[in-house]
Amino acid sequence: MRFTTIFRKAPIQIGHLQSSVKLLHSLPRPRPRNHTNRFFRKPKLVKTQTPEAKVYTRDTVSNIYNILKYSTWESARAQLPNLGIKWDSHIINRVLKSHPPMQKAWLFFNWASDIKGFKHDHFTYTTMLDIFGEAGRIQSMYSVFRLMKEKGVVIDTVTYTSLIHWVSSSGDVDEAVRLWKEMRGSGCEPTVVSYTAYMKMLFDGGRVDEATEVYKEMLRSRVSPNCHTYTVLMEFLVGTGKCGEALDIFFKMQEIGVQPDKAACNILIGKACKFGETSFMARVLVYMKENGIVLRYPVFLEALETLKAAGQCVDLLREVNLHITAESLCSNDTVEAEVDDMESSDDSRIISSVLLLKQSLVAVDHLLNQMKDRNVKLDSSVVSAIVERNCDRCRTEGASLALDYSSEMGIHLEKSAYLALVGYFLRENELGKVIEAVKEMVKAHHSLGVYQGATLIHRLGFGRRPRLAAEVFDLLPDDQKGVAAYTALMDVYISAGSPEKAMKIFEEMREREIVPSLGTYNVLLSGLEKTRDFQREAASLKKEKRSLVANGRFRGNVDVEEKVCDLLFARDL
Template identity: 40%
Template structure:
């Protein structure tokens, strides 16, 4: 058989090489953003005492000890004491970091905002000794807070120091605006005009904030026509009045009764879709009513307030109350505790009343943010005006001071509350005694028990017995048990649980067995009763499983 020639066979297809399977690429590491690191640092500073926060900060992954990160943390407004300790920690954390003008300015602002002006000036002197040249923002910050504290002369000395450093530090538009406002507020308008003219001569173009300072001063001295001329000039210069300026002008016109100027401002607001804040809307409405003028334009400018029954609601007739309430709610939302505390202290002698639930919210929020001084100011204010707050607010304030070890202050607060006629309630009183006993301050617990009047029942007696046992005062605990029986307060299973456990821990087993039999006899009689008092139920809930 003839073989077929290889030339006549079809060519074999070439095998394509199989593609090699590459190993799956490793996922890129998740980037660490500065905002997340700042949020974690702020949470640590707010939620931990410094002794625990310091090691957490030093071991926090992604925390770069540089100027940008440190300044961002300080601008998050952590509690002042911890912010200053963090500021000091950053300088010694290693890596060769040194504070610059940005971190110094942020810390100076925190100290000034908290009213710590001497500390602010000491830090400024330290900054100069360290060879860090202040910039315009640093001088402006110091100048602002000195004037805010009432020392205008010192603020102007800082201004002159900044002007003397023109080679290194040139005043900015913000610096000039702050200086003009300081001088206007201090009643020195001639000097303010000189500073403004110097600003224009330097080639700086006034901003809307600068014009707002000028217009507010003219409105304060009653020159409302001049305010409108300034508004026209600023629009010719290409600077449009903003919402803040319009609100300020409408408020000033309302209080002065200048409804004709107010109408012109409202017309501008209508054309530019600017609305009023609610308290200022109410003041403008009252001013138009007093002058017998129509409020149609006012309602057109503020359609969100046009159909509210403001006229029929007597709660809104007190404009001072409305302004105070709105301001407090705004400061509470922005967590500006220093401003809230200052405002409450200013309101106290004026007897301006605020709803109890708002005051309770302030106390709980300030304690949660480690600012108990604000909560304490609110408590004293509420007692002065006769407002009884929620027990949760009292508990937040007392709990914060217990955790911080301020037991004398705890007793002072409880004493003030009870003498003012505030009823702490059985639960809060007993929890307070228990917590003080656990902290080793049974003497303070005894003093608080002595203050109680209506809440001396089986729960508080049992709580004090537990405090005596924890302090090793077994005889006093037994004496208190006999006193409770003599006063007609019947024991419950929770009371016997504390009594038996305390005697066992003290090694007095014979007495422990005696009370164990007494408890069994009591329980045998209780099995035929279907109802228990609320005090017995609470006592059993607190103490039957208290010792495990």
């Protein structure tokens, strides 16, 4: 029954007009009205409730950490059950990752095992394993690993990678290799992190051939190297005196959209200092200057000493690291004054100050929006720096805002900025924005290049977006639609289950008199052999492939296009 029905007034019925005086006096009388306050309404008293203070996870974790660190275990064990916390894997793992004292972390781990309704999972086990490994307690780490197996906890690639890292750090490379083989045997597929960590271990252990094979296996498995992977390769090459090859990787990784970050530049400069490679340092410093990357203070001092000892000029080093010599001048008051005085200041100078000196990217977003409204056009170099810095900080909104601003204002960015956008959007799986960046790049008359174009098409196909891959192929100029680009598009259609489209592209390639490479045959045969409709074509392609291999043409004088194609798709090399 509704409240309106419950509280509806029932009509008063008087049965007889001639009722007793008592009955008349019992009827309700109207209250006398106060005409002076007829429009006055007495305010209702509202009960105010004080909202409960919200408890954040970080505060809970900090409280538990302080209890573990500053109390005895007997006192901590008495306090923990009275905290009123719902103990789950996330809370336990966060507490362990806060690095309480190792002994108390282990006692807390075992105490949590006895909580009713709670069971440790592979996250908490792996974190506890990391705590022992970091402390050099390898036997204790193995005890946790054996406990995982006994409890039937799922052991994944992350757990094995952690084991391999700490075992190799202890100097037992052979045991780390055994763990790698055990991981592969258990069906755990390596990630880019595990591949990179294992390669670094092998390089540091002097097992160069094994590390090279692991890198080739990584590429065959279609696991894309990241910045840290390339840094490991370059660090090894610089250490062996092959700075030319390291520079090739340094520039090629930028071409495919992987920009060296601050950590990579610091590692490379530090490595070059140890071997006195001043020319290599200069090339890296030029890149750092163009991208607003600075050195850590210890690395700066080491580089300064190396250049002075070699009799080299240190001006470039100081230009890259202005924050070290002029850090006291770059106060918050200076930047805030420049922003407040925006109407009378140069916009490019303000943007550069906020971006490069204080890293205030949120403020840069506001300024860009204002300039868009005011139809103010910034310099290309400034917008390019904004794009690259947002990509470095993984700020999708900031990078997209800068790209939209440049597009609306007709600003052509530098090639490195477009490549940074393409690489970042690929990593974030924002494939639609990848196409926007490529279109703007073509408008700016920048070329993707043979390797970048083929790799981008291949990556979009790997993300199950054949339409976008075909769109990138169409954006390429005719002189870059070679065997690598065609083969990449064929691989896209083969992966999408459309061998007929792949054969159509193959015929188009032959009409343009483009000679297939070994990678082309591998891609087509991998798809055609699985279907009954193209058995005759598959047999013919097999003969052509055998003839190509027999002639040894794929190992001899091969142009850049075919080398790129074979690097991406030839699994028999």
